[in-house]
Amino acid sequence: MRILIVTSRMAEPLINEVVKEIKESFYSKDLMIDVVASKVPVAALMTTKDLDDLMDGLRYRLKLYDAVLVPGLLIGDIEIVCKKYDLRRCYKGSKYAGDLHKVIEALLNGVELSTREPADNILLRDEENVSRRFFEERSLEAFYIKNLKIPKRSPPLLLAHEIVIKGDLDKDLKMFNMLYDKRYIDIIVVGTEVGSDRPEYIRKIFREMIKMSDKPLAIDSLNIKEIEAAVSEEASLVMNLSRSFENWIDRLNMINSDLAYIVVPENVGGGTAIERAEACIKEYDYFYDKGLRKIILDPVIPPPLFGSIEALYSISLIKRRLENVPTLLGASNIYELIDADSVGIITFLTAMAIETGASLMLLTEESWKSKGSFDYASRSVELVHRAVKKRSPPIDVG
Template sequence: VIKLPIGVMGLATASTLKHIIENIPEVKSLLKQFDVVLVSGRVEGDVGVLEDVIKRPVFKGSIDPSLLPETIGYLLEGGTLSKKGPAEEILLKNRLEQFKSSYRTVVSNIKPAFSIGPLKVPLRGPPVLLAAETPVTIPVSKVREYSSWYEGQGAEIVIVGIPVEEDLDSSIKRVREAERGLNKAVLAVDSMKAKVIESGFEMGAELALSLHPGNIEAFLPYRREKAFVVIPTDPLAGDVYDAESGLPALKQTIAKAGSYGYEKLIADLILAPPCTGLLQSIESYLKFSSEVGSVPFMMGFANVTELFDVDSIGVNAILSALAVEVGASLVLVSEESWKARYSVVETKISLMMASVARQKGMPPVDLGIDMLVLKSKNPSRQSGVLLKAKERVEVNGESLKEELDRWGHVVIEVDHETGRIIACVFKAGAKTPERCYYGRSALNILKRIISDNPELSKQHAGYLGVELEKAEIALATGKQYTQDRPLEIGYSSKLELVKEVLEGLQA
């Protein structure tokens, strides 16, 4: 180990390193002994300039040191790193490509029970198809938008939810609007009115919810061509059942439908809400899967996600894993309430992860994709810059004068263990910070920096405000913070992820 005359590697440039290597023979001699040289991903500039000095390939490694083993492994497998950008982006792409390959294998190994439109319905998952139902509370004018939105989130089937009290003409318009909003997704209709379902079939719907003892004779003309989700009893008759009584009743309804010649049936055992029989209903899925091996079955998540006041992401993830374990063919989700927003993409990614994990015989971790929206797998890292400061200033809630004027240079970090934001000011050309501020409030730290540095420019003050606020969000949510890099909080990247993984599967 040779100590370099650099205070903080994040402030180093490729030109600085080149100058150091050229002027310290010991460093130059050591580097020439290696086949490949990796430089911290934090270094600014093109590190290819170092190759002229040491005559060895030079690449940028990762910003996060914990990724070094993966980086080296990637190189040993024949991968190529960048001389201009950190390894994180390349490693992420490599993981994604590996996941896509694994998921394609899962999809190609499907054992279909039958097809609905272009979709093959697996007799037992994985893979597991995803259906999303439009809220019954939205106006007809919004149905097309929701249908397109759900397909964009990864739903292979979009179900039009029909309000019970809605008149026939409005319901038919609702179905038509949904059909117009779809590209490749299969259209389905969920209604207690046979005429609405029949109209849906005429408009191209391939699936209906739900077939029960009270309406089996109503759809005989469609019994071979169209698919039906089967429920145990007639809801219009006021029949109620639990997990224990529902399974025998469902078997009877399936047998009756079969006797009438229905060929495409999907069983729905109905998942009970939390704390009211959820576990027992999961057990009924297991029993059905083993006892009725010739009929695919569906698991609807809404009774759990909508009837549990917690963030939907974890609920949808664990339910997806359970759906894969019990062999569900189809999962149904809805976004009826605002808290369930993005349930479709949450479930889609979770189902893909669980499907690949099931194939590999492992838990759904380190698969190449994740559904970590508000948290990271690792905490933010500190460079030790706080300890190198000539002066350390703890920033609390004192009132400070707000004057945006001119600027200095600041390095920002987050320490999750102590719950602090750290902001260190470097004077021009300095290798160690002049002063470090730390505290929990981005606003208070910004005020203090502005007060102590009257030369701070408005542009840099604005930049500091953004970065400090990102640091505070990271502190509050557990997200990993790296200065000048996005926190990746939100769903935009997850929507793109769905498109990336599914690209080419429907071709």
């Protein structure tokens, strides 16, 4: 195989060194690797236009190569450039030179990489999917939301990530675009601000989101017109249903009778674990009698110092009584409302979600200190999945 590696001007010496090591490690006369550098100084500043300009100057040489790798940090999707020059195996490589060896090995083994996502992300996801698939194959199905199997209890623990839209289509879609292809994101929740009344905007943004992703989409709004608009554009899950809003059901069933609902209690008494669990079970019975079958119970976790431990324990109590009904742990109410590192808190809550049997964990990135929480949660889920598989504490799991 003959591979062309595209890099930046400043990285070229390092890439040449790495390529030399790769050639020596594979001991294959059939492997030939050439390196070409763009005029752009660093890979993170390269765009598809820069790649197009470089490929145009090499167009007569390109047919010599079986595969082309470009920097993983290059901005944008390179698919159009690849098609323009008839490059059938043209992908984004790794973000860092040290991972190039794994990328070359994957190419030689026939792994399909991406024109949009760095190769190291793809390879890491493949490694992580092993533990996820292990639990998915063994989990008991409660129901499906779109194409997503909701387990009766974790593992696997599913992640729902909520973004709050502001009304600027370009900015809101950019926020969605950054989210939808991240690993371990199972459901994307579109939240609206308090007092929002923009059903036509909701309709428009859901229409665009559905084109971009096949993940289930949820709507979190207190405005029935916005919810109807989202459901009419294929939202599969409605957040925060309680008896105060039970009049939603008939209106929404006329649009989609197969909706799933997150059901929350309106009154948890003194907020003890037993009272909160009883309140959730009563809500389940009430809405089941109303004809709903796809119900996920959310005991609504309050902030630290206001009953969060009782609420976490209530999930375990709910699962003892309703073992076939999925539950949700709203992690953001804890890590968003404490001035401490979100990384450790999210990892702890991930372990608690699986220990209590929650099927789903909800996350946000609303405060400045919680930025990156979606990625932290993805890593935490993998850590805890591996630990459960090994039957060990979440430490030293590889």
